[in-house]
Amino acid sequence: MLQAIWYLANHIEFHNELPPYLREANPFGKWDWMQLRFFLWELDTLAREAILHCDLERGQEVNEWRYVRDALNKVKRTEEDALDIEEHSVFSEMSRIAHRQFHWQQGVTHPQLIRARKLYRHPEMDSVVRHIYGSSTEQVAQGGFAALASYMKYFAVEPRWFESAEKLLGNDIRPIIANLTSDYETLRKSAFETRSLNMNWAYTFNPLWLHPLISVENGKRIICPMPGLLSRRFTNGLYFDVAGHDVNVLSAHLGPAFQSYVGEVIKVAGAGEYQIIPEERYGPKKAQKDTVDWIVQDATASLFIEVKVLKMGVAVKTFLAPEEVVTREFKKMAKAIGQLYATLAEALKGEYPSWKSSGQPVYPLIVSMDNWNLFTHMVQGELDKLVIEELDRRGVDKALLETNRFTVCSIDEFEVAIQVIRQVGICQVMKGMTVGDKVGWLFSGYLRSEFSTELAKTIPLFPDEREKILPIRPAS
Numbered sequence: 001m002l003q004a005i006w007y008l009a010n011h012i013e014f015h016n017e018l019p020p021y022l023r024e025a026n027p028f029g030k031w032d033w034m035q036l037r038f039f040l041w042e043l044d045t046l047a048r049e050a051i052l053h054c055d056l057e058r059g060q061e062v063n064e065w066r067y068v069r070d071a072l073n074k075v076k077r078t079e080e081d082a083l084d085i086e087e088h089s090v091f092s093e094m095s096r097i098a099h100r101q102f103h104w105q106q107g108v109t110h111p112q113l114i115r116a117r118k119l120y121r122h123p124e125m126d127s128v129v130r131h132i133y134g135s136s137t138e139q140v141a142q143g144g145f146a147a148l149a150s151y152m153k154y155f156a157v158e159p160r161w162f163e164s165a166e167k168l169l170g171n172d173i174r175p176i177i178a179n180l181t182s183d184y185e186t187l188r189k190s191a192f193e194t195r196s197l198n199m200n201w202a203y204t205f206n207p208l209w210l211h212p213l214i215s216v217e218n219g220k221r222i223i224c225p226m227p228g229l230l231s232r233r234f235t236n237g238l239y240f241d242v243a244g245h246d247v248n249v250l251s252a253h254l255g256p257a258f259q260s261y262v263g264e265v266i267k268v269a270g271a272g273e274y275q276i277i278p279e280e281r282y283g284p285k286k287a288q289k290d291t292v293d294w295i296v297q298d299a300t301a302s303l304f305i306e307v308k309v310l311k312m313g314v315a316v317k318t319f320l321a322p323e324e325v326v327t328r329e330f331k332k333m334a335k336a337i338g339q340l341y342a343t344l345a346e347a348l349k350g351e352y353p354s355w356k357s358s359g360q361p362v363y364p365l366i367v368s369m370d371n372w373n374l375f376t377h378m379v380q381g382e383l384d385k386l387v388i389e390e391l392d393r394r395g396v397d398k399a400l401l402e403t404n405r406f407t408v409c410s411i412d413e414f415e416v417a418i419q420v421i422r423q424v425g426i427c428q429v430m431k432g433m434t435v436g437d438k439v440g441w442l443f444s445g446y447l448r449s450e451f452s453t454e455l456a457k458t459i460p461l462f463p464d465e466r467e468k469i470l471p472i473r474p475a476s
Contacts, residue, residue: 001050001071002214002225004062006155009043009226012036013107014152024065033105038072040104040228045075047225048206052191056184056216079202096203098373108231111415114465115261116235117141122257125242132241134175143173144234147180147213151224158221179241180233181222182211209233210240239311239369259293259307262367262411266296266305268461269418274298274426282353291352292343296418300427301361304347306340310368330386333372337383337406338390340364344404345396363430364406371410373442405434409443417443419458420451 008025010016012033018025026036033039050071062068120129120137129137146165150157159174166172182190190207208214212229213222224230233240242254259279266276277295281288294305310332344364348357384401391398407430409417421429429451432438438446447455460466 001054001062001068002047002223003155004068005043005047005050005225006223006227008038008068009040009228010152012040012043013228016152021063022065022068025068037069039101041101042072042075044104044206044208044226044229045079045202046071047208048191048204049075050225051184051187051207051214052195075202100203102371102373103232104228106412108228108235109412110460110466112235112412113141113231114460114462115411115415116238117465118264118462119254119257119261120238122253122260124253125257128242128253129238133179135171135173139169139171139173140176140234140238142169142171143176144230146173147177147224148227148231148234151227151230155225156216156221156223159219162222177213177222180211180230181213181215182207183215183219187211187214209237243311255307255309258309258369258411262305262307262414263294265411265415265461266294266418269415270296270422273422277354280353282351289343289346291347291355292340295355296421296426297355298421298426300425301363301430302355303421303426303430304340304344304362304364305367306336306343306365307367308336308369310336310366310372311370327382327386330383331390333366333368333408334383334386334390336366337364337387337408338394338396340366340406341387341391341396341400341404342394345400361427361431362404363426363434364404365430366406366408367414368408368410371412372408405439407433407443413443413447415461416455416458417447420447420454423454423457424451 004022007016007018007022011018011022011026015031025038030036060067117137119125120140126137129135129140133140135143143165146169147162150161162174162177163172187207194205194207195201196204206229208226208229210233212226212233213224215222239254263276263278270276275295275297277291277297279293280291282291283289292304293307296303296305341364344362346352347355348362350356387401387406388398391401417429429447432450433441433443433446438449441449
């Protein structure tokens with residue numbers, strides 16, 4: 001079953017050909033995954049269940065599409081049967097659907113690969129990566145790319161291939177591969193311990209997310225059921241290693257690295273078309289404060305950008321969470337927004353050293369590392385309520401919510417949005433997100449709706465970095 005999943009996942013995500021016994025899964029050769037009868041997130045769930053229930057050495061050989069089709073249909077039925085949503089839980093359910101499906105729909109992009117390399121290559125973060133892996137961030141990336149190139153072509157490789165890769169890369173990638181590998185029984189135990197036989201069944205954590213490679217046959221081969229999980233693991237998934245190593249590293253090192261990266265994005269995307277003001281210290285010597293992380297200003301408006309790592313908790317992504325759990329997670333976002341409004345209020349009073357209000361619009365913007373998929377909660381006003389509470393706690397005038405409406409976007413969205421802003425101006429882009437019927441829309445959806453022509457002109461940033469991402473094929 002796992003090899004069939006490998007064929008199907010590679011077919012959807014990387015457009016690999018299907019073997020004859022699975023061609024009925026896509027008889028007309030459609031490349032639009034929406035037209036198929038199965039999805040990557042269902043294969044993700046099926047892989048978890050196969051590990052939990054299938055024996056590698058015994059059982060029916062999966063040599064026809066109908067076996068996989070029947071298993072996928074059981075996944076669909078089990079998910080439907082397990083679902084029991086009360087009215088007050090609808091928005092929690094919509095949120096976790098988005099977190100389960102959207103990343104599979106969008107795929108792992110070149111910008112995401114480049115971003116991970118640049119973030120973790122930051123000097124402080126690179127030292128953390130070296131401590132965890134025994135290799136530099138660049139070496140981890142090269143090892144990951146080498147493994148991905150191999151598993152896009154082969155379901156299984158022998159460990160000696162990773163030994164031979166040292167000749168190609170100039171460093172030993174076996175410790176890197178070992179960190180991404182688990183044996184079958186350990187994965188099965190993990191899947192058993194984390195499973196949920198209720199409405200959370202389809203969303204339960206898949207241990208392949210942490211260890212996408214499986215050692216089988218007493219270590220003679222290493223398989224990768226879903227190469228897409230491998231690509232996610234050594235890019236955004238490096239966060240697992242950092243947080244697991246020392247959570248204090250997130251604020252001490254990852255936060256500044258992320259802030260620095262956003263500054264690079266602003267400078268590269270802007271091409272000198274707007275003024276950029278970085279974070280500064282201000283105020284009396286004994287009580288100095290930090291300005292907002294970045295200010296972008298053009299002839300039409302100013303953008304006050306606060307950069308936050310802000311990962312949404314697993315509970316909201318995985319479980320049909322009670323209201324108090326959802327609220328606890330969204331209070332983290334509300335706190336960041338409150339911080340942004342507090343410093344904006346002081347800037348508008350003239351306290352910033354390098355920026356003074358010209359009377360033009362000022363738009364506060366949170367850029368987060370994670371995509372919070374806030375569309376449902378924003379529409380219902382849940383986040384607004386928490387922000388108002390935070391402003392009251394800080395003693396900040398709530399009128400700013402009306403005069404300077406906040407916006408939240410992920411770094412994926414921001415890298416595109418800042419290029420659209422360069423083309424049409426800050427005010428032209430931001431006013432639609434802050435006033436009218438599109439308040440609370442996902443930034444990506446808003447841009448597709450209102451700026452499709454400008455979107456077509458955006459490009460991946462950091463082309464020099466992109467040229468370094470070259471596929472490395474296994475030696476013949």
